[in-house]
Amino acid sequence: MKADPIGVATGSYYLDGDHACAEGAIAGGCRFLAGYPITPSTEVAERMAERFPKVGGVFIQMEDELASMAAVSGAVWAGAKSMTVTSGPGFSLMMENLGLAAMMEVPCVVVNVQRGGPSTGLPTLTGQADMMQARWGSHGDYEIIALSPNSPQECFDLTVKAFNLSEEWRVPVLFMMDECVGHMTEKVVIPNADKIDVTPRKFYKGKKEDYRPFKFNGADSVAPLVKAGDGYFIHITGLTHDERGYPVINAEAQEKNVTHLVNKILKNEEKIRIIEENQVEGADVVVVSYGISSRVAMKAVESAREKGLKVGTIRLVTVWPFPESRIRELAKSVKAFVVPEINLGQIVLEVERCANGEAKTILVPHAGGWVHDPIDILNAIEESIK
Amino acid sequence: MSEPTTDYTDTLTIPEPKENLKHPLESYIRSERFPHIWCSSCGIGTIVTAYISGLQKSGLDPEKVAVVSGIGCSGRAAGYLRLDSFHSTHGRALPFATGLALGNPELKVSVISGDGDIAAIGGNHFIHSARRNIDLNIICINNFNYAMTGGQAGPTTPLEANASTTPYGCYEYPFNLPFLAESSGAVYVARWTALHIRRLTNAISEALQKPGFSFIEIISPCPTLYARRNRLGTGLDTMKFYHDSATIQHGADTREVDIEYQKKIIVGKFVDKDKPTFTEARDTFLNKKLGDQYVPYRRPNNGH
Numbered sequence: 001m002k003a004d005p006i007g008v009a010t011g012s013y014y015l016d017g018d019h020a021c022a023e024g025a026i027a028g029g030c031r032f033l034a035g036y037p038i039t040p041s042t043e044v045a046e047r048m049a050e051r052f053p054k055v056g057g058v059f060i061q062m063e064d065e066l067a068s069m070a071a072v073s074g075a076v077w078a079g080a081k082s083m084t085v086t087s088g089p090g091f092s093l094m095m096e097n098l099g100l101a102a103m104m105e106v107p108c109v110v111v112n113v114q115r116g117g118p119s120t121g122l123p124t125l126t127g128q129a130d131m132m133q134a135r136w137g138s139h140g141d142y143e144i145i146a147l148s149p150n151s152p153q154e155c156f157d158l159t160v161k162a163f164n165l166s167e168e169w170r171v172p173v174l175f176m177m178d179e180c181v182g183h184m185t186e187k188v189v190i191p192n193a194d195k196i197d198v199t200p201r202k203f204y205k206g207k208k209e210d211y212r213p214f215k216f217n218g219a220d221s222v223a224p225l226v227k228a229g230d231g232y233f234i235h236i237t238g239l240t241h242d243e244r245g246y247p248v249i250n251a252e253a254q255e256k257n258v259t260h261l262v263n264k265i266l267k268n269e270e271k272i273r274i275i276e277e278n279q280v281e282g283a284d285v286v287v288v289s290y291g292i293s294s295r296v297a298m299k300a301v302e303s304a305r306e307k308g309l310k311v312g313t314i315r316l317v318t319v320w321p322f323p324e325s326r327i328r329e330l331a332k333s334v335k336a337f338v339v340p341e342i343n344l345g346q347i348v349l350e351v352e353r354c355a356n357g358e359a360k361t362i363l364v365p366h367a368g369g370w371v372h373d374p375i376d377i378l379n380a381i382e383e384s385i386k
Numbered sequence: 387m388s389e390p391t392t393d394y395t396d397t398l399t400i401p402e403p404k405e406n407l408k409h410p411l412e413s414y415i416r417s418e419r420f421p422h423i424w425c426s427s428c429g430i431g432t433i434v435t436a437y438i439s440g441l442q443k444s445g446l447d448p449e450k451v452a453v454v455s456g457i458g459c460s461g462r463a464a465g466y467l468r469l470d471s472f473h474s475t476h477g478r479a480l481p482f483a484t485g486l487a488l489g490n491p492e493l494k495v496s497v498i499s500g501d502g503d504i505a506a507i508g509g510n511h512f513i514h515s516a517r518r519n520i521d522l523n524i525i526c527i528n529n530f531n532y533a534m535t536g537g538q539a540g541p542t543t544p545l546e547a548n549a550s551t552t553p554y555g556c557y558e559y560p561f562n563l564p565f566l567a568e569s570s571g572a573v574y575v576a577r578w579t580a581l582h583i584r585r586l587t588n589a590i591s592e593a594l595q596k597p598g599f600s601f602i603e604i605i606s607p608c609p610t611l612y613a614r615r616n617r618l619g620t621g622l623d624t625m626k627f628y629h630d631s632a633t634i635q636h637g638a639d640t641r642e643v644d645i646e647y648q649k650k651i652i653v654g655k656f657v658d659k660d661k662p663t664f665t666e667a668r669d670t671f672l673n674k675k676l677g678d679q680y681v682p683y684r685r686p687n688n689g690h
Contacts, residue, residue: 006681031683032489034481053672056681058488062481063514070478071485074454077472078489079686097482100475201686227685228470229490231449235416235465237473246419247465247473 003027003160003196007055015188017155017181018043021111022051023190024159025083029198030109031057032082034071036064036090039123040179041113044085065090069097073106077236079227081163081201085111087179089120091130091137098172099138100238102261105214105223107166107201109159111175113182116368126179127368128291129343134174135320141258143265145272146174146320148290152186158317164199165272169264170222176319178342180292180371201225208232212243216260265321274317275326283312284385286330287338288351290316292371297340300377311381319347327354336384340364340377360384414438414448416468423462427621429580429606433527434463436583437498440590451594452495454483456503459534459608460527463498477507480515483522490685491665494523494594501528501603502540505561509541516570516599518664523593524601526563529608537611544647548615565640567601568657574600575640575657580607581628582653589655598663605632605651618648 007026015023022044025033033052035045045061052059058080062068068084075082086094091112101108114130116122130137134146145165149158159175166173204211204224211232215223223243226232239247240254265272280286285304289297294315304311312334316323327337327350336359339348344365352361364380366372409415415438424430441451448469455464457476464471470493474482479497487495497504504512504526515522531549532538539549542563543556552558567575574596578586586604593600607613607624618624628651635643636654643652662670672680 031686032485034485053676054679054681056683058683060484060488062484063510066478067481067484067511067514070474070481071488073474074472074482074485074487075489076485077470078486078493080489081686082485082489096475097478100478227490228452228472228486229450229493229685233449233468233470235471235473237465238475239473246416 001198001200003193003198004029005193008190008193008196010190010192013188013190014185015152016043016183016185017149017152017177018113018183019047020152020155020188021159021175021177022047024156025109025163026051026055026057027156027190027193027196028160028163029081030083030163032072032075032080033057033084034060034062034068034075034082035084035086036062036068038087038090040115040182041085041087041111043182044111044113065093066096069094069101069110072108073097073101073104076106076108077228083109083111085113087113087115088117088127088130091133095133095137099140099142101172102138102142102144103238104236105170105261106172107170109162109166109173109175111177114176114178122369124179125369126292126342126371128178128293128341129346129368131176131319131341131343131346134176142261144172144174144320145169145265145318146176147317148176148319149181150291150294150315151181152184152188155181156188156190160196160198164197167199167201168222169268169272170225171265174320176291178291213245214241214243216243216256221260221264269321269324272318272321273323275323276315276317278313280312280314280330282310284310284335285338285381286312286314286334287340287377287381288314288316288327288347289340290319290347293340293342296371296374297377299374300381303374303378304381309381309385316347322350322354324354327351328356331355331358334359336360336362338362338364338377338380338384340366340372340380342366342368342371411435411438414441414468416466419466422466424459425610427607427609428459429529429604429621430460430463430527432580432583433525433586433604433606434466434498436586437496437525437590438467439587441594443587443591444594446494446594450492450494452486452493454479454486454495454497456499456508458500458503458532459529460498460500461503477503477511479503480508480511480522484515484520487521488665491683492685494521496523496525496594498525498527501526501530501542501563502532505563505566506541513566513570516567516572516601519571519573519598519661519667521597521663521665522599524599525590526601526603527606528563528603529606529612531608531612533608533611537615542645544645546647547612549612550615560645562640562644563603564601564643564656568640571599572601572657573598573659573661576655577603577605577643577653579605579628579632579651579653581625581632597666598661
C-alpha cells in the first residue's frame with residue numbers, strides 16, 4: 001500500500017540525517033515513539049514530538065531507555081507501528097527489551113545514531129563501533145535486520161524501508177546511523193505519498209479460536225498479528241514458547257522457537273539483502289564499507305582508479321543479515337577486501353570469515369571521533385595487492 | 387465415647403456430575419496450562435481469583451482488559467488469565483503496559499506483579515508511571531522476598547527478617563509502598579492481605595473502574611521460603627497472623643503505614659482522588675495549544 005498522506009511532508013528540504021529519519025518514520029507509518037534524550041540522536045525525537053500531535057501519533061518521553069524499548073513492544077501489541085531512538089549508552093540499556101522484542105517477534109524500528117564509545121565515550125563525535133552489538137547485544141541466539149544509511153536522503157528513504165522490513169519479517173529493525181550522517185545537512189526530497197510504498201501490518205483474519213501468534217515451520221513462517229483488545233485473548237511471553245505463545249520450558253521447545261527466530265532471517269538473507277556494488281567484476285580489490293565510511297572510501301577508490309588499480313566497492317546497506325554468499329562468491333575472484341570502519345575491527349571479521357582465506361582481508365581501523373583520512377584507505381588498497 | 391456406627395465411606399466418593407459442570411470462573415482461566423507453578427498455600431492463586439471476581443464485578447468487558455506481568459512468582463499471573471496477557475521482562479511490566487495503554491486507549495491495562503519486580507528493578511518505572519498518571523491498575527503482590535529465585539531479600543523485606551541473602555536478618559530499611567505510590571502521584575492507593583478476599587475484590591473492582599494510576603498492595607503468604615525461613619509456620623498460620631494483626635484504617639496517612647517484622651499491618655483504602663490521566667491531560671492541553679491542528683491518536687484498524 002501507499003503512505004498515508006497525513007504523515008508525508010512532500011517537498012524538497014535542506015535537512016540533516018536526524019530530521020530526515022524522523023520524517024521517514026512518519027511517512028513509513030510510525031505512530032508511536034517512546035524515547036529518552038541522548039546526543040547525537042535527540043533531534044529525531046524532538047522532531048517527532050513536534051510533528052506527532054499533528055499527524056495522530058503518540059510521543060512519550062520515558063524515564064530511561066529500558067522503559068522506552070519496553071513501551072515500544074507494548075504499543076506494537078496495541079496495534080501501532082512503533083519506534084525508539086537512541087545512541088550508544090542508551091542502546092546498551094535497550095538490549096534487554098530488544099531481546100524481548102526479538103522473542104515476541106515484535107515489528108519495530110530502533111534507531112541508533114552511533115557515537116564514539118565505550119561508555120560515555122565521545123557524546124558529540126562519530127563512531128561505528130556498535131555494529132556487533134547490534135547483532136549480538138542481547139543475550140541468547142536471535143537475529144535482527146540492521147540498515148546503515150550514508151546520507152540524509154537515505155535516512156528518509158531507508159527509515160521507510162526499515163518499517164517495511166520490520167513488518168514483513170516481524171522483527172526489530174535496527175537503523176544504524178552514525179553521528180556524521182545524523183548531523184550532516186544535505187538536500188532531502190520527500191516524494192508524494194502515492195510514491196512511497198508502505199508495508200501494512202499483516203493482521204490475522206481467520207476464526208478467533210484458531211489464531212496462533214507464532215508459526216515456527218515452513219517458508220511462510222511469519223505469523224500474522226492481532227491487536228490486544230480485539231478479543232483474541234492472546235498470551236505473549238519472553239519465555240521460550242510454543243505457537244500458542246504458551247511457555248514451554250524444555251529443550252525441544254527451545255530448538256523450535258530459537259531456530260525459527262534465527263532462520264526466518266538467515267534463510268531469507270538474499271531476499272532481505274540491499275547492497276550496492278560498483279565495478280566489482282574484474283576487480284582486484286573490493287572495498288567493503290557502510291554508513292559514512294562508504295562516502296569517505298569513494299575518495300580513496302577514485303584516487304586508486306586514477307592510478308590504474310582495478311578497485312570495486314560494495315556498500316552494505318543491510319549490514320545484518322550479512323551478505324555472506326556474495327562475499328564468498330567474490331572471494332574467489334578478487335585478491336583482497338579492504339574494510340574501512342570507524343571501529344577497531346567489527347564487520348571486517350565477517351568479511352574475513354566469508355573470504356575464508358581465499359582473498360586477503362585488510363582492516364582500515366579508526367577509533368572514532370572523526371572519519372578516516374582517505375589516504376589511509378588508499379594506502380590499504382595499494383598495500384593489499386602488493 | 388462410642389465408636390461411630392454410621393458408615394461414611396460412601397461420602398468419600400465424589401459423585402460424577404450429572405452434566406458438565408464448569409467452575410464459574412473457568413472462562414477467565416487458561417486451565418489448559420494447569421497445573422500452575424505456585425506452591426501449596428501460596429497467596430497468589432487466591433489473589434488471581436480475587437482479580438477475576440473484581441473484574442467481573444467491575445462490569446468491564448474482558449475483551450477490553452489486558453494484563454501485563456513482569457518476572458517472578460507473581461509475574462506468572464498473566465500466563466494463567468484468559469485475557470490479552472503479556473509476560474514481559476523483569477521490572478519492565480509498567481513501561482510495557484504504558485505502551486499498550488497508550489497504543490490502545492480503549493484498553494484497561496492491569497499490571498499484576500511482585501514487590502521485587504515493581505519496587506526494586508522496576509522502581510524507577512513505578513514512580514514515573516504514577517507521576518504521569520498513566521491509566522494503569524497495579525496489583526502488587528508483596529510476599530516480602532524474591533520467592534522464585536529461592537527467597538532472597540527484597541525492597542520490602544522487613545528489618546530483622548531472615549532471607550537467603552540476609553542470613554543474619556535484614557538490616558536494610560524496606561519501602562513503604564503505599565506512601566511511595568501516593569507521593570509519586572497515584573490516584574488510588576489501597577493495601578489488603580490475601581485473607582481479605584471480599585474487600586480485596588471490591589478494591590480491584592473499584593480500581594479497575596478508576597481512571598488513572600491505581601495501586602493495590604496485597605500482602606501474601608510465601609510458606610515455602612519467607613515463612614519457613616523465618617519459622618512462621620504454614621500458609622494457614624500466615625493467614626491467621628493476618629487475621630490477628632491486620633487493622634483496617636481507611637484513609638490512613640500513608641506515611642504511617644510502614645510494615646515492621648511480624649507487627650500490625652495497617653490495611654484499607656488510603657487514597658482515592660481524581661486527577662486527569664496522562665491521556666486526558668495531553669489531549670486537553672494539545673487541543674488548547676494546537677486547536678484544529680491537533681490530530682488525536684486513533685488506534686490503527688487497518689495495519690497502517
